[in-house]
Amino acid sequence: MNFIRPAILRSVICSTRGPPGRATLAPGGPSAFYSSVVAGAQERTLVAVKPDGVQRRLVGDIIKRFEQRGFKLVGLKMLQASESTLADHYHDLRRKPFYPSLIRYMASGPVVAMVWEGHNVVRSSRFMVGDTDSAQAKPGTVRGDFSVHISRNVVHASDSVEVAEREISLWFHSAELVNWENSDQSDLYQV
């Protein structure tokens, strides 16, 4: 059933995109506009709520931030990470003095691993998560809101597209990732 006539809908959309007379609608309508914005830069990243984040009941808050930002959840699981997965994940840090305690801490309790998809999700999630060193993390970021020490920084997010690909394949089997269509745009605009 058509609840909103297309002409009215078009004017509403135009009026929410900037000052009168400046708003434009992409040829082909709103869904084409959306596709033209997001096309070509869909990425995936690994975000993991670390054992301290799980213990502090921060899983829901962290998921909510990513959902509200506009990213799409395509993989999610809770697990107790094995030493071999952690050794692989933190391979680059193996010579750091904090490495043994990092592995002990990451193996100390369950982790919630997620794969998020979206436009520039790798870079955006690094901003959302905040500086690795909690003392430097800005308020409004996950670490800036919830963490006080670099060794208990609540959450992990991949730091580049290449690293994200490697980390996703380390933590997830391909069958655990779900490709699903965003229907909210068509529900909103193709009435």
Ligand SMILES: Nc1ncnc2c1ncn2[C@@H]1O[C@@H]2COP(=O)(O)O[C@H]2[C@H]1O
């Ligand atoms: N100086 C440090 N002391 C203790 N832990 C650290 C230090 N530097 C980095 N780490 C940890 O190593 C982790 C590497 O992955 P993350 O960036 O998710 O989070 C980092 C911190 O939890």
